[in-house]
Amino acid sequence: MKIDYLQKIKSARVYDVASKTPLDLLPNLSRRIHNQVLLKREDMQPVFSFKLRGAYNKMAQLSAEALSRGVITASAGNHAQGVALAAKNAGCRAVIVMPVTTPDIKVDAVRHRGAEVVLAGESYTDSYNHAMKLMEEQQLTFVHPFDDPDVIAGQGTVAMEILQDNPGPIEAIFCPVGGGGLIAGVAAYIKAVRPEIKVIGVEVNDANAMTVSLQQGARVTLDQVGLFADGKAVKLVGEETFRLCQQYVDEMILVDNDAICAAIKDVFEDTRAILEPTGALSLAGLKAYAQQHNLQGKTLIAVASGANMSFDRLRFVAERAEIGEKREAVLAVTIPETPGSFKKFCRLIGHRNITEFNYRYADATAAHIYVGIAIQDPSESGKLVTRLQEHGLPALDLSENEVAKLHLRHLVGGHAPQAKHEQVYRFEFPEKPGALMNFLDNMRHDWNISLFHYRNHGADFGRVLVGMQVPPGEEQEFTDFLQNLGYPYWDESNNPAYKLFLG
Structure with a gap:
């Protein structure tokens, strides 16, 4: 028909x-x-959610006999809430079968509307199959979430x-x-x-x-x-x-x-x-x-x-x-493990915002950096890579690399036994252009940065963890540097987590 x-x-x-x-x-x-x-x-x-529209329209067409037996549906959450609300208005029982992966906010919302929730399966299809069994066993009326x-x-x-x-x-x-x-x-x-x-x-x-x-x-x-x-x-x-x-x-x-x-x-x-x-x-x-x-x-x-x-x-x-907006380039850059290399890298980046920076000292020859850089156009990624390579800094674009985006950004680091005389400090940088260069310009050029981690969290200041190799006898000069910098800082050199995973 x-x-x-x-x-x-x-x-x-x-x-x-x-x-x-x-x-x-x-x-x-x-x-x-x-x-x-x-x-x-x-x-x-x-x-x-829009799901209320279809759920209620279906329930409004059901006979009094069908409603009296109660209704059942399978849903990942939004249709479930529509059925639960419609059932509450009609004064009938509602059983909702939801995938076990359904976010708690949806499960709780369904329960709060008076429906009985059954968690079964990992997808809608799994839940649907379970709901069909319960429908037969309990003679419930099925309210399909879409195919009706x-x-x-x-x-x-x-x-x-x-x-x-x-x-x-x-x-x-x-x-x-x-x-x-x-x-x-x-x-x-x-x-x-x-x-x-x-x-x-x-x-x-x-x-x-x-x-x-x-x-x-x-x-x-x-x-x-x-x-x-x-x-x-x-x-x-x-x-x-x-x-x-x-x-x-x-x-x-x-x-x-x-x-x-x-x-x-x-x-x-x-x-x-x-x-x-x-x-x-x-x-x-x-x-x-x-x-x-x-x-x-x-x-x-x-x-x-x-x-x-x-x-x-x-x-x-x-x-x-x-990354989805193509406004962040994620790069892997190799720089020489020599004082001043990091500053050279930052100058090559120019006025672009660094959204993330991960680095840990590995050996005395080269340092591998994981860095996120704010861009306005996807084509800038390739231009950045070319610019860095032209100045002797090998670079790799990781913007489409799922392993890098999901995992490596959290795993860059480890113990560095060769990083002698390392001082580890936590800073709050003002979230404005030039804050990092101000830090680098004020520190002595022969203090080697052995650890650096920063991620933009959208606050008005950036949380930064820095490790610097300060030779014996230069502690007072280092203290003066910290005090003159003007950024809030905390000494984390004896932090047990640092000693366990990074020291």
Whole structure:
């Protein structure tokens, strides 16, 4: 039977619990990429996600008998909250099966809405299989998170609101894709009302079930999926959502985790809101698409699908956002192990901000440095490498090296038995250009730096750990240097952690 999705979307019952969310301009990002970028703020729903729309619309269509038996669903978190809220309104039992990898913030939110939570499996597909067993055993009514016409219609109201708020020209609307419920509903409505508008799906490159399925013309089950964007960690897309995507979706685009982190930062800088990784997925795709197609002066819309972010993930997001924006070059540089080499390196870097610096004395001939440098354009990485090499400092660009970005930056160091007479001090440098050169200019040129670690943490001062080889008899001169420098400092030479791992 052919389903009239336009009519289903127009008559969907979502506003009993859902809000009509704003379509906000992102002015800073719009200026940067030379297009008008609008963000559909589904992060502002009562459950901080669009999933409430489809879940409630489905529950509103259920019979009293079906509700009396209770409902069950499988979800990575956001759909679960929608079902839990709808069940609470209907006064019925709700059982939610969630992956064990679901962030606590989502699990707790579901429990607080009165639902029973069962943790099973590592992905949505694993949880779905477990939920189907419980459904049979307990005779519960299953509320599918995406592969259901009523759920799809509920999500399609997002597109209806977008066109109400922006009736003018729109080049493309970008939707995050997991099982496909959101993009299926959006695409069905857009192509029925404004077929000239492109509908583009965005997936993470390690959770790309819809992209692969559309390429092969049939649904494909992935062996495994990445879990960073946990709301879209789906191994197999829906049957009905796949059919609608085949019919209506213009294109799919893939992005990586760094691009998602950069998009989270973009939204924060323009709105002060913090999206979850899945919530920023469509914006990451929008930016990639605009760059690939050299778009300028177009209106591009991304659906911010959710904001159920675990606080402990913010550290990773901040760490990777600069790399995702291509605003940080990560280099490995070899300099001679001679006094003044470090200062020469810093002068070659020029006025660029050093975002991170890791170095530990290894031998008497050469020093290997891990350094992060703020850049404005990705092409600067290659130019920096060339400039350093032209001045006799071998350099390697590690900006795309996952081992370096994830692990080596925390492991540079170790014991240095040849670093005689080492004094180790912790400093707070003012976070402004010239602070490092002021330090180097004030210290004696024949004091060798044997240890240096710095990472920009976004504060108004930088935390720096420095080891310097100060020969016997020069202690007073070293003390004078510390006092005249004007930076807060602490002697860590007897710190037990230093002695155990670095001394």
